[in-house]
Amino acid sequence: MTFKDTKKLSELLPFWKSLNEAEKNEVAEHSELKIYKKGEKIHNGSGDCIGVIAVKSGRLRVYMLSEDGKEVTLFRLVNKDICLLSASCVINNISFDIHVDAECSTEVYIISVATYDRIAKENPQVMSFMTDIISLRFSEAMWVMEQILFMKLDKRLAMFLLNQANLENSDTITLTHEQIAGHMGSAREVISRMLKYFSNEGILKVSRKGIKILDKEKLGNRGDGP
Amino acid sequence: MTFKDTKKLSELLPFWKSLNEAEKNEVAEHSELKIYKKGEKIHNGSGDCIGVIAVKSGRLRVYMLSEDGKEVTLFRLVNKDICLLSASCVINNISFDIHVDAECSTEVYIISVATYDRIAKENPQVMSFMTDIISLRFSEAMWVMEQILFMKLDKRLAMFLLNQANLENSDTITLTHEQIAGHMGSAREVISRMLKYFSNEGILKVSRKGIKILDKEKLGNRGDGP
Numbered sequence: 404m405t406f407k408d409t410k411k412l413s414e415l416l417p418f419w420k421s422l423n424e425a426e427k428n429e430v431a432e433h434s435e436l437k438i439y440k441k442g443e444k445i446h447n448g449s450g451d452c453i454g455v456i457a458v459k460s461g462r463l464r465v466y467m468l469s470e471d472g473k474e475v476t477l478f479r480l481v482n483k484d485i486c487l488l489s490a491s492c493v494i495n496n497i498s499f500d501i502h503v504d505a506e507c508s509t510e511v512y513i514i515s516v517a518t519y520d521r522i523a524k525e526n527p528q529v530m531s532f533m534t535d536i537i538s539l540r541f542s543e544a545m546w547v548m549e550q551i552l553f554m555k556l557d558k559r560l561a562m563f564l565l566n567q568a569n570l571e572n573s574d575t576i577t578l579t580h581e582q583i584a585g586h587m588g589s590a591r592e593v594i595s596r597m598l599k600y601f602s603n604e605g606i607l608k609v610s611r612k613g614i615k616i617l618d619k620e621k622l623g624n625r626g627d628g629p
Numbered sequence: 630m631t632f633k634d635t636k637k638l639s640e641l642l643p644f645w646k647s648l649n650e651a652e653k654n655e656v657a658e659h660s661e662l663k664i665y666k667k668g669e670k671i672h673n674g675s676g677d678c679i680g681v682i683a684v685k686s687g688r689l690r691v692y693m694l695s696e697d698g699k700e701v702t703l704f705r706l707v708n709k710d711i712c713l714l715s716a717s718c719v720i721n722n723i724s725f726d727i728h729v730d731a732e733c734s735t736e737v738y739i740i741s742v743a744t745y746d747r748i749a750k751e752n753p754q755v756m757s758f759m760t761d762i763i764s765l766r767f768s769e770a771m772w773v774m775e776q777i778l779f780m781k782l783d784k785r786l787a788m789f790l791l792n793q794a795n796l797e798n799s800d801t802i803t804l805t806h807e808q809i810a811g812h813m814g815s816a817r818e819v820i821s822r823m824l825k826y827f828s829n830e831g832i833l834k835v836s837r838k839g840i841k842i843l844d845k846e847k848l849g850n851r852g853d854g855p
Contacts, residue, residue, distance in 0.1 A: 467771070467774070467775065467778070467779075469775070469778070469779035470779070473778070473779055475774075475778055494760070494764050495760070495761045495764060495765075496761055496762075496764040496765035496767075496768055497764050497767070497768055498768040498772075499767075499768050499771040499772065499775070527753040527756060530753060530756050530757055530760060531750075531756055533760050534720070534721070534756060534759050534760045534763060535721045535722055536722075537760060537763050537764055537767060538720050538721060538722040538723050538763055539721075539722040540767070541723070541725075541763060541766070541767040541770070542722055542723055542724040542725050544767070544770070544771060544774070545693070545725040545770060546724075546725065547774075548693070548701075548770070548773075548774050548777075549693065549695070549725070551774075551777075551778065552693070552695070552699070552701055552777065552814050553693075553695035553696070553697075553699055588778050
């Protein structure tokens with residue numbers, strides 16, 4: 404890694420300040436800057452243990468994948484986010500598989516599993532950080548689970564569309580109905596029906612170009628309401 | 630706590646051996662033996678932070694509860710299991726609510742949150758244990774999520790019935806269809822229909838007394854099959 408990369412890495416890792424000089428050097432030596440293209444797979448479920456990911460720029464999507472190709476998005480990682488689940492071989496008891504894709508051109512540092520494992524065992528503050536980050540991802544995943552199990556589909560879809568518009572920084576969402584269904588763990592037909600309903604309500608306009616949000620406030624009320 | 634209680638607690642806590650004498654005394658002083666009746670609520674979601682639970686005997690059910698009373702069972706705790714989520718106020722980033730009920734007469738030790746928090750911060754092995762246990766619960770919850778999202782209902786119901794028969798140590802399951810639906814995050818009608826189907830297949834017999842499993846092997850094949 405270049406000096407510039409090491410400096411950047413030191414800004415991205417919340418536990419950097421708690422490392423001693425030897426540990427800092429070890430992390431810098433065993434980290435690598437990688438650039439992924441939009442749509443590229445970074446981490447591929449079972450057996451994959453690429454290392455700890457620190458996002459420098461761009462956006463990653465972390466999701467579960469069923470045997471028959473159904474997807475459920477768990478959370479997204481953006482600038483300064485850290486992913487430990489991509490290094491699950493060094494975390495005891497993590498027995499589920501996740502997949503990580505780049506949603507746009509994304510730069511990440513990847514810290515080798517052996518290095519991370521060693522400093523986590525030596526340094527209590529790294530271990531404490533590990534507990535915090537796993538608890539955070541656990542909470543995010545449980546939030547998704549609550550949405551899917553307990554929340555009515557109109558609310559969930561409204562929240563998804565608003566969130567997506569935010570991420571794409573545009574009022575028009577270019578995902579297909581199939582893709583939206585995938586993100587939400589639902590079926591295409593169900594999503595299309597609900598989009599048609601929103602469209603009839605004048606909340607959005609569905610066309611071949613995508614889904615254009617016409618009335619953000621009304622959509623927001625759907626997402627927040629009881 | 631009596632000497633006998635302290636001895637029992639030392640057997641239940643995997644990190645006991647890593648504590649120094651002062652820490653051992655502190656844990657023993659700030660732990661309490663409690664007995665819960667079948668059906669009694671131990672921990673009640675939001676705002677509740679009763680402490681770390683160590684199960685001495687019996688069985689606890691940990692579940693999520695929606696605003697409109699829908700339940701999803703996440704995992705069960707039996708002899709020697711530890712629950713940290715009932716002390717979520719001392720874990721950073723845990724933002725979801727869980728509920729804990731006794732499924733039968735259950736004895737637990739409850740360690741005070743302040744004491745647990747202090748020893749976790751002082752003792753790296755307690756912190757490391759914390760990471761392990763949170764990862765374990767995370768994995769268990771994700772397993773439930775995978776079941777619900779990805780697995781077909783017949784398989785899920787078959788697995789649930791076999792597991793329940795195992796827990797009740799009987800071929801007859803005394804839960805109502807409503808209760809089974811609650812455990813599985815499904816609707817009563819859906820469960821009743823599937824039970825009728827299994828019954829027609831000669832796999833089980835549904836009566837007012839409960840659900841009697843007639844053909845364990847056939848039910849097992851449902852649960853395991855592709």
